[in-house]
Amino acid sequence: MTANGLRDTGFFGRFAAAVSNFFSAVAEARRMADRYDYLSRLSNTELAQMGLVREDIPQVVARSR
Known part of the structure; x- marks a missing residue:
């Protein structure tokens, strides 16, 4: 098993892990964009009340990742 819980089954396992990592990165980018939008509004x-x-x-x- 790999760190993300998927079995390493050769090419398919590596492909599935890459797809999973891609969607995780997209979700993280979306959370960061939402946080930026919230703070910018x-x-x-x-x-200033938040010390910013x-x-x-x-x-x-960027640090809140």
């Missing part, structure tokens, strides 16, 4: 006052300024948003999103 907040007012500067709301961001608008320029911090990309770094916060």
